[in-house]
Amino acid sequence: MIQTVNFPKLFPPTQRPLPRRWVNAVCLFGVLLSLVGCRNGSTLEEQGDAVQKIRITYPDIFRDTTRVDVYHGKKIADPYHWLEIGDSPWVQDWLEAQRNLTANYLSYLPQRSALQERLRKLWDHERYEAPVQRGAYYYHLKNDGLQDQAVLYRSRGLYGKLDTVFNPNTAGIGQLHDYSFSPNGRWAAIQHAEAGSDWQQVSVIDLRTGELREDRLDHLKYSNLAWYGNGFFYSRYPAPNAWELRELNEFHQLYYHRLGRQQEEDALIFADRIHPQRNVYGETTADGRYLVISLHEGPDGNAVYFKDAGQEDTDFTPIYSDFAYSFRLVGNQGRQLYFLTNYGAPNGRIMRVDVRYPQPEYWEEIIPQQEDVLADGQLTGGRFITTYLHNAVSEMKLFDLEGKLLREISLEGKGTILKPIVSPESSEAFFTYTSFTQPESIYRLDLRELTVEVYRTPEIDFNSEAYTTRQIWYESYDGQRVPMFIIHRKGIDLDGSNPTLLVGDGSLQHLVLPQFNLSGIHLFPAFLERGGICAVANIRGGGEFGKKWYDSGSGDQKQTAFDDFQAAAEYLIANKYTTAKQLGIYGRSTGGLLVGVSLTQRPELYAAAVPEAGILDMLRYHRFTTGWTWSTDYGTSERPEDFEELLRYSPLHNIKADAYPATLVLTREKDDRAVPVHSYKFVSELQAKQEGDAPILIRVDREGGHDGLLTINDKIEEGADVLAFLWYHLGT
Numbered sequence: 001m002i003q004t005v006n007f008p009k010l011f012p013p014t015q016r017p018l019p020r021r022w023v024n025a026v027c028l029f030g031v032l033l034s035l036v037g038c039r040n041g042s043t044l045e046e047q048g049d050a051v052q053k054i055r056i057t058y059p060d061i062f063r064d065t066t067r068v069d070v071y072h073g074k075k076i077a078d079p080y081h082w083l084e085i086g087d088s089p090w091v092q093d094w095l096e097a098q099r100n101l102t103a104n105y106l107s108y109l110p111q112r113s114a115l116q117e118r119l120r121k122l123w124d125h126e127r128y129e130a131p132v133q134r135g136a137y138y139y140h141l142k143n144d145g146l147q148d149q150a151v152l153y154r155s156r157g158l159y160g161k162l163d164t165v166f167n168p169n170t171a172g173i174g175q176l177h178d179y180s181f182s183p184n185g186r187w188a189a190i191q192h193a194e195a196g197s198d199w200q201q202v203s204v205i206d207l208r209t210g211e212l213r214e215d216r217l218d219h220l221k222y223s224n225l226a227w228y229g230n231g232f233f234y235s236r237y238p239a240p241n242a243w244e245l246r247e248l249n250e251f252h253q254l255y256y257h258r259l260g261r262q263q264e265e266d267a268l269i270f271a272d273r274i275h276p277q278r279n280v281y282g283e284t285t286a287d288g289r290y291l292v293i294s295l296h297e298g299p300d301g302n303a304v305y306f307k308d309a310g311q312e313d314t315d316f317t318p319i320y321s322d323f324a325y326s327f328r329l330v331g332n333q334g335r336q337l338y339f340l341t342n343y344g345a346p347n348g349r350i351m352r353v354d355v356r357y358p359q360p361e362y363w364e365e366i367i368p369q370q371e372d373v374l375a376d377g378q379l380t381g382g383r384f385i386t387t388y389l390h391n392a393v394s395e396m397k398l399f400d401l402e403g404k405l406l407r408e409i410s411l412e413g414k415g416t417i418l419k420p421i422v423s424p425e426s427s428e429a430f431f432t433y434t435s436f437t438q439p440e441s442i443y444r445l446d447l448r449e450l451t452v453e454v455y456r457t458p459e460i461d462f463n464s465e466a467y468t469t470r471q472i473w474y475e476s477y478d479g480q481r482v483p484m485f486i487i488h489r490k491g492i493d494l495d496g497s498n499p500t501l502l503v504g505d506g507s508l509q510h511l512v513l514p515q516f517n518l519s520g521i522h523l524f525p526a527f528l529e530r531g532g533i534c535a536v537a538n539i540r541g542g543g544e545f546g547k548k549w550y551d552s553g554s555g556d557q558k559q560t561a562f563d564d565f566q567a568a569a570e571y572l573i574a575n576k577y578t579t580a581k582q583l584g585i586y587g588r589s590t591g592g593l594l595v596g597v598s599l600t601q602r603p604e605l606y607a608a609a610v611p612e613a614g615i616l617d618m619l620r621y622h623r624f625t626t627g628w629t630w631s632t633d634y635g636t637s638e639r640p641e642d643f644e645e646l647l648r649y650s651p652l653h654n655i656k657a658d659a660y661p662a663t664l665v666l667t668r669e670k671d672d673r674a675v676p677v678h679s680y681k682f683v684s685e686l687q688a689k690q691e692g693d694a695p696i697l698i699r700v701d702r703e704g705g706h707d708g709l710l711t712i713n714d715k716i717e718e719g720a721d722v723l724a725f726l727w728y729h730l731g732t
Contacts, residue, residue: 058687059097083680102697112724125460130421130430134185180225195670196705226284231258233282250276285332286424298632299508331379340377346547348374366403380422381447392544416513435514437464474571477563488533499730500533500578506561507590509543521719539564588612596651608729612666616678618650624675659692662729673706
């Protein structure tokens with residue numbers, strides 16, 4: 001039970017939290033000036049060693065010492081609770097002061113302009129996604145290089161001339177998230193959003209003309225679009241009262257939209273009125289015969305039901321109605337449904353379910369569990385296309401309908417196969433392959449001949465051959481061996497003098513696999529080119545090694561994941577890759593939590609930290625939007641046994657007076673998943689308790705959401721800011 005003690009009026013006139021002040025800097029020539037006025041006709045690049053003398057003073061931030069929450073008899077101060085009121089004038093004052101502080105500091109960092117130019121070149125190359133075949137056409141998503149969003153094209157034949165179908169950059173629809181093509185190739189439903197929000201809208205493209213139909217759906221969040229007949233199934237929450245970050249999203253529901261009708265006329269297909277914190281997702285089988293729904297309470301485990309897609313008034317039949325294991329539809333052959341599941345198989349297997357006898361005692365195992373994790377599976381053309389993770393590296397295997405292995409496909413290097421694109425009844429499939437040093441190449445898989453060929457390879461100004469990737473295994477604090485990828489220029493001297501960037505996650509079964517643009521802002525390629533070392537630790541709590549690996553780093557074992565990450569840092573130092581003065585850490589979302597925990601538990605171990613869109617207030621995270629979906633991993637402060645564990649590692653609640661590493665927190669005002677108040681509170685407390693000289697800064701973008709910024713220019717600027725910050729504070 002949580003109660004609030006002595007919460008006064010928010011801000012009496014005499015207690016405005018943010019008098020607006022410019023940040024001060026101390027320049028080498030001994031004159032105390034504001035950062036804005038510190039230029040004196042020169043830049044820090046021209047001032048040379050003068051940059052080493054920069055000191056900053058932080059804005060005065062109102063601490064509400066009367067705000068105290070009581071958790072199970074224990075009082076916990078929440079002095080920055082007022083920052084949760086995001087649209088208040090006091091929070092806007094706070095944001096303005098913090099933006100001034102950060103912008104002025106970053107403007108003086110050496111190499112920032114050069115990094116912007118380099119990142120622009122890294123982005124400036126043609127990028128394709130794997131094509132989708134519908135009817136007589138192949139549909140291609142292509143970005144010329146510096147376009148904000150890829151344009152939809154189509155061609156007759158795989159190598160035919162590309163004709164423009166739809167350009168989201170000029171359509172006035174905001175940020176496009178996904179396309180879903182109707183089986184007959186007549187329509188494409190698209191999900192899009194304003195300002196990067198998780199709240200989605202749906203529009204429908206007439207693929208013959210490229211024009212948008214009048215169909216328009218609102219208030220989708222976390223939804224598939226599953227075509228059936230002349231329409232599709234989709235998921236949504238009830239409409240929010242307003243765009244409000246603090247409002248919980250509950251009672252997820254499944255609807256069917258028939259083209260040409262208003263959303264108010266859509267048929268409600270499934271709603272759970274008893275359990276508000278369950279999400280529902282609908283899929284249709286490739287032959288359009290069955291509707292399969294899965295219910296989720298979190299990332300680990302789901303219930304699964306089915307029904308005849310055309311029978312609106314019939315009930316769903318359960319296949320599995322508990323939440324202990326996960327089930328993912330792979331495909332069907334007539335009445336036989338196939339699922340990838342970890343039921344009785346922590347590493348995953350494929351099971352066959354006859355819709356006439358869906359009870360577990362009648363299930364048939366088709367592809368047994370193997371030593372490697374079964375990460376993905378699809379059924380098409382009478383073949384199972386499966387992707388396994390061997391020590392976090394992708395391998396593809398093809399099986400027939402009875403589970404006989406037909407072929408293993410291994411590609412060069414340590415890389416990742418992204419989800420294959422298949423078309424119903426097609427004899428070919430496409431998939432994308434990438435690694436830490438290799439951009440995404442597209443491959444064509446012939447399902448008749450069981451052959452693989454390169455379809456498209458990008459031309460990019462990056463010398464992949466100059467770098468090497470190796471995987472080592474180090475020992476964590478409890479003796480468990482944990483893998484880590486280490487990427488660097490060939491022939492580099494391992495003398496302990498190398499700036500190093502360490503990345504991880506360790507939550508919600510997230511996979512941190514080899515990808516060229518792992519961060520979304522090209523941190524790794526640009527960092528490597530300047531002589532740095534990049535490292536990725538596949539710590540417990542992730543999904544790289546199956547359910548047991550995840551379980552051992554979640555719940556009351558969560559500290560294990562953080563220990564694994566800190567042990568990785570110690571390994572890099574002990575083995576002469578770097579030193580604590582040259583080691584930086586980066587993570588986004590749940591990886592931001594990892595970074596927040598690491599810098600508060602072991603501040604002496606790192607020189608710089610960048611938590612992006614982090615979950616940092618672990619006592620209140622479940623009270624915002626859909627934060628409750630993470631509770632199966634973390635627990636919640638409402639349960640006494642979870643509260644004590646969360647309090648032990650919650651980054652916000654473990655900041656004490658100490659010397660912390662240089663910290664640049666990244667967030668966005670419109671992030672309605674890991675809401676920005678996590679970052680606001682964390683930075684305020686860290687600035688107040690910083691006893692060292694390193695800066696504590698926050699970069700708050702006005703646009704963009706949890707999945708990133710909206711424009712290429714924004715991504716370039718953010719990437720350059722992060723790289724310049726890291727490069728400067730890692731002793732170079």
